[in-house]
Amino acid sequence: MQTRECCAGFYGAQCEPCPQVAGNICFGNGICLDGINGTGFCECEVGFKGLACDSCIDGKYGINCDQDCVCIHGKCSSGIKGDGSCECDVGWRGVKCDTEIKDDSCNNTCHTSAKYVRHQTS
Known part of the structure; x- marks a missing residue:
């Protein structure tokens, strides 16, 4: 039996790419909730916000x-x-x-x- 997994930086059943700006996942200012059960949501570092952590609070x-x-x-x-x-x-x-x-x-x-x-x- 095979288990389906997503590569790092991809999420969900279809292994879609995590939000990114200029090739940086979560703009390099957060981590993506990736993996087959992931949501693709970026958890931003302190001071950042936005879909891809590309804005300041x-x-x-x-x-x-x-x-x-x-x-x-x-x-x-x-x-x-x-x-x-x-x-x-x-x-x-x-x-x-x-x-x-x-x-x-x-x-x-x-x-x-x-x-x-x-x-x-x-």
């Missing part, structure tokens, strides 16, 4: 997904190709988007999309 960036985003009031350039830089929300500035931009001419009562017009007095 939220709030992380860098090739190893081990760098923390530090943007306080803005959007971080996250992910494997991200550099951690911040794109600040309206009204904020600074490396971490942690410095509020104040416009004293409006006495801080202007709506964020409003334009202040100074009226001349004679």
Whole structure:
């Protein structure tokens, strides 16, 4: 009697290939649940997510997904190709988007999309 098995990196009754990116099973950032009884699911290493462990978890960036985003009031350039830089929300500035931009001419009562017009007095 023969027992059917799948080669490493293949799973299920049909021995389908595990998820991969650029020839790396689980993008090289996890292990595939392979074998005849396997699901083909990638169990990702810490910091990674995605079908093939090809993305960083939220709030992380860098090739190893081990760098923390530090943007306080803005959007971080996250992910494997991200550099951690911040794109600040309206009204904020600074490396971490942690410095509020104040416009004293409006006495801080202007709506964020409003334009202040100074009226001349004679």
